[in-house]
Amino acid sequence: MDERLPIAKLNKDMISNYDHIQNLKEKLDDHILSLRNENGYWDGKLSSSALSTSVAVFALWKYDKKKYDTHINKGLFWLAHNANLDGGWGDTIRSKSNLSTTLLTWACFSIAKDRPEFTECIQNAENWLTDRLKKLDPESISTAILNHYQSDQTFSVPILSMCALSGRLGDDGWKLVPQLPFQMAVFPDQLFKFLNLSVVSYAIPALIAIGLVKAHHCKPNQLTKKLNQSVKPKVLQILSEKQPGNGGFLEAAPLTGFVLMSLIGAGERDLEVCQKAANFLEHSIREDGSWPIDTHLATWVTSLSVNALDGSILSEIRDRDKLVSYYLDFQLKNIHPFTKAKPGGWAWTHLQGGVPDADDTSGALIALHKLNEYQNIPIEAIKNGVNWLCELQNNDGGLPTFCKGWGKLPFDCSCPDITAHAIKSLSLWRDKLDAQTRGKADKSIQKAWRYLQNSQLDNGSWLPLWFGNEDDLQHENPVYGTSIVLYSLSDLNPDVLKGLREVKNKAIAFLQSAQNGDGGWGGNANLISTIEETSLAIRALASIQNQEEINNGLKWLQLHLPNDLNDIKATPIGLYFASLWYFEDMYPLVFASSALYEVHKSITNYEFSTASESH
Structure with missing residues (x-):
């Protein structure tokens, strides 16, 4: 019907x-x-990012400016050539200039302030910043950034930390950088949602590294100093465990770069974490000298592509089994070291830094349902994906992105589009599930529906x-x-x-x-x-x-x-x-x-x- x-x-x-x-x-x-690659799926292509490029360039310069001289110079020239006409930078080459990206790029150019080829670029950036801040001094910079991000310190503290590390906040710049409670990283992951952390669930590496560099540059009382010394080995171990083999936290140049520069600033240059992070940044630069925000969204764009294609085209793809294998091979099989997510979900990418999330799990389930018309999909894989989604559901009925129960900061809360996407995926497969899993899916759908009713705005x-x-x-x-x-x-x-x-x-x-x-x-x-x-x-x-x-x-x-x-x-x-x-x-x-x-x-x-x- x-x-x-x-x-x-x-x-x-x-x-x-x-x-x-x-x-x-x-x-x-x-x-x-x-646009499919030789392995039968889609990589897509993310926009290059001035913010990613600035952070990556500065981090590599801090780590080994001689070894990475070519990368650093290519990045600086890309930034100079892609400034907006008003002198600032946006997050993409098609974005309006904004305070965060322009500030970070200006901080990055501190390493080239004596190079005449960048003099005009730096001056234009300072003019743009002065127009917005009225006064380009450390206090104005700190106040503007903290006011913009309010209680969410996920991004404000990394921005201010890079400004401090670059000298843009002056000799006493670290006084203007809030202290992140890196000590809390020693608690079990399942307790994080109760600790009222000021950063989102996926930014624990930044919490640790930036918390350490701030503590390194301030003078705590004796009790705090002893506490920091006692927990430091443990938090560094946790940081190492969360780092994937290729060195890239979440496959993201910004997060990886912030961690690298902060550890160096904290006197931890010789850690293996730093070497692996630098290797990731070295290998993720593009030919033009830029870095994207993430390596790619391969699983996401593959799901979007499969669900967009006409069925007659899918039926004629000779190597369609490659698409099915892609999903089955990269469904999470073990507890994930980053978020401690259980098996069953999918990340936005199959690469090591990917973390399973609700939207990509729903997208994969919907794509597999469409592919199931032409090739039988093992129901056990579907059942695992369905159970993963149902167990992620928040008490309000909505689906968050990564972790259940955080909900204090916007990017950890339930959201309508992800929740509706999950409803669609569960509904498509419910009739093929066993009675117990179908009952769980039906209960989840009803809870999700009530959330959508409550979250629909008056208009x-x-x-x-x-x-x-x-x-x-x-x-x-x-x-x-x-x-x-x-x-x-x-x-x-x-x-x-x-x-x-x-x-x-x-x-x-x-x-x-x-x-x-x-x-x-x-x-x-x-x-x-x-x-x-x-x-x-x-x-x-x-x-x-x-x-x-x-x-x-x-x-x-x-x-x-x-x-x-x-x-x-x-x-x-x-x-x-x-x-x-x-x-x-x-x-x-x-x-x-x-x-x-x-x-x-x-x-x-x-x-x-x-x-x-x-x-």
Whole structure:
């Protein structure tokens, strides 16, 4: 039984445009398919980051400036060539200048302040900072950063620590850097949620290393000094255990760089952790001298690609078994050393620094459900993934990203889009599960549904966690969040989820109100339309067969997709590691393809229903 909302009379324009839509869909799918690597999955490509590059360059300079001279120089020249016209830097080459990235880049250029080729660049950065801070002195810098991030010290303290290490905070700069409670890292991981830590769950390495460097540069009382000396060996051991073999914490240059520079600043240069971190930074530089925020999002973009591709294309892939093997091989088999997560989940990447999370686990389960149409998937792997998601669920019914029960800082809380994604994955597989696992999934779905009802805003929207929009005053992206939730709920039965129709109608009304006059969508009403947000809104509305807005959205999409899909420009809508912007080259491709897939289904369903009525 099709539980979608009743279809309005299909616009004739859409039917007459059917062939063009189908051709465009095939073109997108062929291009997406061409981007697979030799192992059968997708790597994608993350945007280069001025922030990552600044942190990596400075960390390598601190560790061994002679050995890494080539990397350091390539990074400095990339930064100089990619400054914005206003003199500052944004998180990507398509981002507006912001205080955090400009401050870190200015701190990085302290190592080249006497080099004439960078004089103008440094002066422009100082002008930009002075315009924003009114006065470029240590106290103004510290106050501005701490006020911006408020109680969340995940990113504010690393920024100030690099400024102190570079000398940008003056001779007494460490007095302006808060002390992170690195001593608490000795407690068992399961107790962290009760300790009211000021950093998020995935930033424990920064808590340790930056806490140590601050303690090294201050004069604690005798009791604190003895405590620090007694716990230091233990926290360094914990840090080492959390570091993957390739040296990259979370596969992230910023986190790895902050840890490396802080350990050096704390007098711990000779630790193996430092050598491994430097090796990771050495090998993750790009040809142009930049670093991305993370190595890649291979599992995530592979799931998005599989779920976007037309079934007929998937059925014809000769080495489809490689895709299945990718998921089965890289499902977590053991307790993860970083978060202590149990087996069963998937990370955003198969690389050593990846950590299992709810969104990628849901994405993998949905992709495997689609692949199951052509190749039998071992139900035990699915059962493990389902159990992993259910056990991660917070008491409020929502799904967090990594760790259950933290919930004190935004990036550890439950969030609507991840929760809805989990509902979709559990619903797709429930009928193939054993009675006990199915009962657990059903209970989880009901709890998650109550969370979604409670988290829907008065205007009908939901706010996502790891996605935003730089043009929005609050950097929020309700179009993304609402589109993901609405699409995830599209095939669920209203008789099972009480109040589903009302919730959907409110969400539809929001997306209708947020559509721009040009037919596209931005992150919110009256924001510049983008391929990503327009595609997601079309997909959501097409999935519940709301046609009028789709026609205008399709016209915008067809107009703005380039003839050569290699020329497509991704938008920085992704958020990473405490609100760093990124774009991923695969996003506009897979979101557009997925939107056209839903439109195609709507047209096909309509033609089938009208043909049935005529008989």
